[in-house]
Amino acid sequence: MNITRLFTTHRKLLLMGFLILLIAFVLTFPLYGGARTRVLITMLVYAILAMSWAMFSGTTGYMSLAPAAFFGTGIYTTYLLQNHLPLPIIIVAAGLISFVLAVLLGLVTLRLKGIYFTIFTFGLVVFIPNVVTYVEGEVTQHHGWYFNVLDRTIILYTMLGLAVVTVLAIYLIRRSRLGLAMQSIGGNEEAAEHMGIDTTRTKVLTFAISAIFMGAAGAVLAPSLSYSNPTIAYSAFYSFVPIVAAVFGGMGSLQGPIVGGLLFGFLEKTLKVEWNTYFMLGFGIIIVLVILFLPTGMVGLVPILRDKLGGAISKWRKGREGEQHANT
Amino acid sequence: MLQVSRLNVFYGKSQALRDVSLKVNEKEIVALVGVNGAGKTTLLNTISGLLRPASGSVEFLGKRIDRLAPHKIMNLGICQIPEGRKLFSDMTVGDNLEMGAYSSAAWKRRKETLERVYKVFPVLKERRNQSAKKLSGGERQMVAIGRGLMSNPGLCMFDEPSYGLAPKLFLEVLEVVKQLREQGITILLVEQNVRNTLQIADRAYVLENGHIVLEGKGKDLLQNERVKTAYLGM
């Protein structure tokens, strides 16, 4: 029995088996997860952020540095509403607030050249926490945010649900007319305009949709934090990691950012705590190496590997056949 | 002086030049004519080093230049005069001309070269402090030619000097070309305007779909049946 044939003929069966294993793992996780629940939550957060970032920036080519702004806004929303509304409604609210924020920003900056858009989204990450700090200091006189802590297992499953919703939504959008319009903007914006695509509307809409998931992820994560403040919640790190994760995985695809996000989330939670400085140093070096040597990401590597591997396998097979001929 | 042998050039997977060979002797005016998209500019850009050939060679004064960087080729005495729109529009006319003398040998003599260029195109002297984007089509072409001359070239390659010019102005440009040859500069002239170009060319090549399909003396080609039907509308 040869392995490549097993994959091609029983692909669906294998996939099903894999899915069942995955679901079983997820359902039984709390039994032995313990402290690892936290790691898994962070992995999911980065997967969601990376996916939503790649959905807009990966296809249209407009570099957004804003994930932290929407993510932080999600955390802040939970803090503001936690004593007034149940969590599911807070999550929806956080998504909506991020959506509105992104529409406003998009309307102003997405008419401009790409580089100004990038600068503006970058500014947003610095702008919002400063305003929030001011408002907190002047109006509410609160310093720092405390959360009504929820059981981590509940947060894990909620985050998982959000991740599944995000995957489905992005999958559907990619196949829709909107997805097609986005792709043509990424290819050649002027040509897209000549084809009758309302490019500004497409850009603003997709940018805002991607912000929904980022905001919602922040809202879900918040109750696991116990304490936060504007500087922590809006840390630019939440912008950079998902972007790098998406590029690392391959931002043109759906699965690339998921793989990248899970990986970087895992690395951060396991290495960063103990090795903060060296972790960040290594993180920087990894970014540089990825951009230099893997500009299309891990996903771009797959066809190359497949070709090489396929070539090697068929060569090996031919060699064996040759031997057999010689033997007979 | 310039010897191009069996040149093949690709853009990605599509082939732009196929086995192109041509020769330019010292103090000749050689024309390369053909329609838009025949590969004329591609050939000039390959000689200048902006493009790398997949195979074949380019020799200048007996030296292989097809693997050299553009600025090194320029320093050997080849200048390419791109069509008139490729001026540095953020700079003045004077600065544009000075950019032509960028290579260090030419830079030292730029003042006297500039006077010579102003003698050929007196109007540029008046306009020297004007921004290049405010010029007319004819003036732009003058700046482009003057900028090329600033490097004191041995071989001057003109890319489509008729582009955007009224027929009368183009004839004036051709007069300048003849003058330059009298001053000892060798000319490779790439054009779509076949009739006028062949009249002043010593020898000429016809390029179609990346192939050289005809070559001969300029005057002879004017009488060629294929040239007559395809390019002269007769």
Add this chain to the structure above:
Amino acid sequence: MAEAERLLGLITIGILAGGVYGLLAVGLSLQIGVCRVLNITHGEFLMLGGILTFTFSQLGINPLLAPVIVGPILFGLGFLLQATLFRGVKARVPSPSAFEGNALLAAFGVMYVIQYLARIRFGTQSLPSQYLTQPVPYVGINLAVNLIVGFAIAAALGIAVYLFLTRSRVGKAIRATAEDPPTAELMGVNTNTILAVCFGLGGLLAAVAGTLVSMRTPVSTAMGFNNTVIALIVVTLGGLGSVPGSFIAGIIIGIVSMLVAGLWESVLIVPVYYAMLMVLLLVRPTGILGKK
């Protein structure tokens, strides 16, 4: 009357401090406008300039002489970054339009590398680097000597860069390369070298800005990021590729920051910059003196 004097004082300090922002922004403007790299490491170069100035002063080298050493070091670092990293990124991008994005991400990587290497070497504490703090009385307030000297040095360097770009051979080649790289190549310009020189020059200007900042406030390895943000805002406000525009915008930002901090709340400085930028870009998408 006292209120008017206070206002005048704040504005004066703002103008003097703004000169350094202008200098910082000119460097970034060159890197964005010519090399097409949104150089997020710019503030880290300023940080290195400041920290190195302090380190040298511990060895007995006068901070006013530090730029002579620090400038060339960071010129070299910038030159190398462009000549190796960004040139490599350009050669490997899947499509030319992807260059700006990939270069930005590579710059992130470099930002973390510089920042954390500096942390490993110099720690995270504030280093007392102030110099020339003697007060000069001026309409009811005191201006520190370092403020005046800093402005003078920044202005002089700004004028020098302007003359370099408009008059010198290499400066003209830089402008030609910014506009049309292939045609510049046809003029005999080695654009790879020109881009590296340009990036190096940006690094040098950031380093000198770092020295000037270090004379006024304590320096730390964490100061880079905020200065990157300020430089980006000033560049956008002033318009890409304009030296006078960068200085005008730098001075505006300087005045605004002093007024907001003096009359309102210093945490609001960045939000106010940002709001200004939003409004300006709605009215004039290319900045105050930007082209096209």
